[in-house]
Amino acid sequence: MPKVIACIDGSAAAGAVCDASAWAASQLDAPLLLMHVLEKPETPVKGDLSGNIGLGTREHMLEELVELEEKKSRIALDLGKQMLRDACERTAALYKGETDSLQRHGSLVETVLELQPESRLLVMGRQGEAHENSPGSIGSHIETVVRAMQRPILVVMPGFTPPQRFMIAYDASETSEKALDMVAQSPLLKGLECHVVMVVSNNKPEHHQRLDAACRKLEQAGFTVERSLLSGEVIETLHDYQDSHAIDLMVMGAYGHSKIRQFFVGSNTTKMIGSSRIPLLLLR
Amino acid sequence: MQKTLKQEWLSNPRGDFLSGLVVALALIPEAIAFSIIAGVDPKIGLYASFSMAVVSAFAGGRPGMISAATGAMALLIVHLVKDHGLEYLLAATILTGILQLIAGYLNLGNLMRFVSRAVVTGFVNALAILIFMAQLPELTNVTWHVYAMTAAGLVIIYLFPYVPLVGKVIPSPLVTIVGLTIVSILLGLDIRTVGDMGQLPDALPVFLLPQVPLNFETLQIIFPYSVALAIVGMLESMMTATIVDDLTDTPSDKNRECTGQGYANIATGFLGGMAGCGMIGQSVINVKSGGRTRLSTLTAGILLLIMVVFLSDWIRQIPMAALVSVMIMVSVGTFSWDSIAKLKTYPVSTNIVTVATVITVVYTHNLAIGVLVGILLAAMFFANKVGRYMAVTSALSGEGARTYTVSGQVFFASSEKFFGSFDFKEVLDKVVIDLSRAHFWDISAVTALDKVVLKFRREGTEVELIGMNEASATIVDRFGVHDKPEEVEKLLASH
Numbered sequence: 001m002p003k004v005i006a007c008i009d010g011s012a013a014a015g016a017v018c019d020a021s022a023w024a025a026s027q028l029d030a031p032l033l034l035m036h037v038l039e040k041p042e043t044p045v046k047g048d049l050s051g052n053i054g055l056g057t058r059e060h061m062l063e064e065l066v067e068l069e070e071k072k073s074r075i076a077l078d079l080g081k082q083m084l085r086d087a088c089e090r091t092a093a094l095y096k097g098e099t100d101s102l103q104r105h106g107s108l109v110e111t112v113l114e115l116q117p118e119s120r121l122l123v124m125g126r127q128g129e130a131h132e133n134s135p136g137s138i139g140s141h142i143e144t145v146v147r148a149m150q151r152p153i154l155v156v157m158p159g160f161t162p163p164q165r166f167m168i169a170y171d172a173s174e175t176s177e178k179a180l181d182m183v184a185q186s187p188l189l190k191g192l193e194c195h196v197v198m199v200v201s202n203n204k205p206e207h208h209q210r211l212d213a214a215c216r217k218l219e220q221a222g223f224t225v226e227r228s229l230l231s232g233e234v235i236e237t238l239h240d241y242q243d244s245h246a247i248d249l250m251v252m253g254a255y256g257h258s259k260i261r262q263f264f265v266g267s268n269t270t271k272m273i274g275s276s277r278i279p280l281l282l283l284r
Numbered sequence: 285m286q287k288t289l290k291q292e293w294l295s296n297p298r299g300d301f302l303s304g305l306v307v308a309l310a311l312i313p314e315a316i317a318f319s320i321i322a323g324v325d326p327k328i329g330l331y332a333s334f335s336m337a338v339v340s341a342f343a344g345g346r347p348g349m350i351s352a353a354t355g356a357m358a359l360l361i362v363h364l365v366k367d368h369g370l371e372y373l374l375a376a377t378i379l380t381g382i383l384q385l386i387a388g389y390l391n392l393g394n395l396m397r398f399v400s401r402a403v404v405t406g407f408v409n410a411l412a413i414l415i416f417m418a419q420l421p422e423l424t425n426v427t428w429h430v431y432a433m434t435a436a437g438l439v440i441i442y443l444f445p446y447v448p449l450v451g452k453v454i455p456s457p458l459v460t461i462v463g464l465t466i467v468s469i470l471l472g473l474d475i476r477t478v479g480d481m482g483q484l485p486d487a488l489p490v491f492l493l494p495q496v497p498l499n500f501e502t503l504q505i506i507f508p509y510s511v512a513l514a515i516v517g518m519l520e521s522m523m524t525a526t527i528v529d530d531l532t533d534t535p536s537d538k539n540r541e542c543t544g545q546g547y548a549n550i551a552t553g554f555l556g557g558m559a560g561c562g563m564i565g566q567s568v569i570n571v572k573s574g575g576r577t578r579l580s581t582l583t584a585g586i587l588l589l590i591m592v593v594f595l596s597d598w599i600r601q602i603p604m605a606a607l608v609s610v611m612i613m614v615s616v617g618t619f620s621w622d623s624i625a626k627l628k629t630y631p632v633s634t635n636i637v638t639v640a641t642v643i644t645v646v647y648t649h650n651l652a653i654g655v656l657v658g659i660l661l662a663a664m665f666f667a668n669k670v671g672r673y674m675a676v677t678s679a680l681s682g683e684g685a686r687t688y689t690v691s692g693q694v695f696f697a698s699s700e701k702f703f704g705s706f707d708f709k710e711v712l713d714k715v716v717i718d719l720s721r722a723h724f725w726d727i728s729a730v731t732a733l734d735k736v737v738l739k740f741r742r743e744g745t746e747v748e749l750i751g752m753n754e755a756s757a758t759i760v761d762r763f764g765v766h767d768k769p770e771e772v773e774k775l776l777a778s779h
Binding site for chain 1: 302303306307309310441442444445451452453454455456457458527530531532533534565568569571572573574613614616617618620621622
């Protein structure tokens with residue numbers, strides 16, 4: 001049974017991740033897994049620059065490093081356990097289904113990939129503890145995780161409320177067609193008001209046809225659909241629309257292009273994750 | 285392993301830069317000393333250390349490991365340089381790289397599992413002894429000044445780190461070299477300096493093709509050296525990578541390390557450097573100084589070159605005595621002193637493997653041969669041990685009939701014992717040989733069983749075998765059983 005997996009850490013978004021994952025788990029009627037990854041701190045110990053190797057330096061150094069890391073890891077481990085306990089309490093109030101918690105050593109990306117086969121939806125905060133104080137930036141892991149995962153990911157910001165209205169950023173690309181199909185088939189967003197928004201630089205008749213076809217797909221799946229064909233700068237236009245229609249969840253296909261193209265052209269997905277004020281459901 | 289570029293390069297810039305600087309300073313005397321061991325100009329070792337470090341920073345499999353010109357490799361090429369000259373050494377270096385590339389792409393890094401702990405210990409200790417022995421020519425037939433300088437150097441190296449404030453910040457080998465150089469210039473001592481040993485780099489290295497005839501004869505000359513260099517280079521690099529793995533508690537890609545060494549050696553050969561590999565001592569220094577990522581290796585290589593090219597007039601003045609004291613520190617630091625204490629507690633067979641490895645290397649000056657001897661001995665001891673897990677019991681099972689029950693491992697090491705366990709003198713009508721608790725591992729075992737059967741038949745005894753099929757199931761070279769526990773169970777259960 002695929003699960004909703006929530007990535008819990010000590011950041012401000014952890015509460016929102018709990019709420020969002022509990023909401024998603026009840027919508028999908030899927031088991032919930034609260035996961036905390038103990039990453040190795042990447043700042044190594046202060047180096048000794050004496051540059052000499054004496055008798056048994058190797059053995060001494062190994063002992064020293066082990067002792068040091070043991071203490072650090074012990075603290076991190078207990079802290080993580082506490083976080084998971086808090087998270088379990090918080091989700092228990094919102095979701096009565098099967099809830100598990102899991103602690104793993106390693107990197108977040110590695111762990112998420114290991115869990116991919118049993119993952120139905122991954123919920124994570126936009127920024128981890130390291131990026132708390134830099135608004136507008138995104139955590140160091142998000143892009144790597146989104147690119148590596150082939151499953152839906154819900155990115156949340158601090159302060160999550162169950163959404164009433166969602167919008168799909170549609171651009172007729174292969175990724176957005178896939179995203180549309182997934183939304184149509186999934187129980188996650190059933191019963192919410194749906195807006196399909198297409199932003200183009202120049203208005204052509206075929207855009208209308210594509211948009212109509214997309215909306216029909218959703219209507220057949222039982223959604224009530226609002227459609228809009230807008231022109232302008234993609235990210236800004238989407239934000240304006242979201243503000244004026246009180247949209248509280250954005251759905252988009254993510255990273256349809258290669259890393260190389262992103263290097264030259266930039267990526268709408270990354271920009272969107274960085275600037276969005278509402279939760280994002282990224283579909284691959 | 286999802287490692288991002290950022291993690292492998294930029295997660296620790298300050299620590300990496302400082303440790304790279306420390307390692308670069310430590311590499312200069314070592315590279316010069318190893319060049320002298322090999323019998324080439326110091327510039328050959330210095331260029332090699334630069335290019336090995338820089339290329340392996342990008343291509344290697346173990347971030348934070350230092351590769352450069354090493355003693356192990358220098359010792360292998362002495363005769364090649366003496367008999368055929370530098371150009372053949374460069375050609376051999378390129379061929380070494382090619383062989384390592386092939387080994388890496390064939391995933392031969394996995395063969396490291398056949399090198400037992402005892403052989404590794406022997407390798408490291410032998411290397412330390414050879415580095416120490418290589419310093420002795422500098423200490424024979426010299427004036428008392430040299431001894432005084434060397435002794436002073438050792439005192440500074442080992443005691444300077446205890447000086448408050450500066451001791452842990454300034455590398456003590458550097459203090460030694462600078463201090464002794466100043467003393468020898470001020471006193472105008474007439475002792476040997478690095479400048480007397482050959483050419484130093486005065487420019488950046490350039491891409492050159494080795495000036496050797498491209499024919500079969502050349503290949504015949506360099507191939508044996510290249511094979512030994514490739515093996516020793518990979519062995520030492522793997523050991524170093526494992527040591528860095530342990531210290532930093534992070535995994536590394538051993539096969540990528542092999543190909544990385546290959547690329548580094550190919551580049552080094554074309555840039556006019558001698559073959560190199562991973563360095564145990566320097567990698568330990570790097571980790572100790574706070575280096576963790578590829579950036580530290582790259583920094584070490586680049587700073588080394590900059591310093592050498594710009595400071596060559598000063599490096600020329602370094603007295604050999606200062607180098608000798610640094611190299612004595614390196615050999616002392618490389619030697620695994622723990623292993624001496626453990627001789628008492630380890631089994632005799634393990635100690636024999638270690639000591640035999642050391643003795644072979646010190647005798648032949650060739651680490652490859654030493655490792656080969658160590659691996660062979662370890663395998664024989666293992667076979668001998670396992671061969672004891674074989675027993676034949678028997679019981680009379682009626683008038684003129686006997687049942688032999690064989691249990692345990694039957695293979696080349698135990699097949700003699702197996703054959704000798706049957707009493708062919710006993711007069712019997714029928715013999716039953718029950719093999720259902722035995723495992724036949726190879727053709728030696730089957731041949732021994734055939735001999736037993738034939739011999740009984742010649743005595744006029746009827747022979748019946750039980751459980752032969754199951755017992756010989758282990759003969760077939762079945763790979764891929766390791767990941768199916770139930771298969772292993774089936775194979776090794778008492779069928």
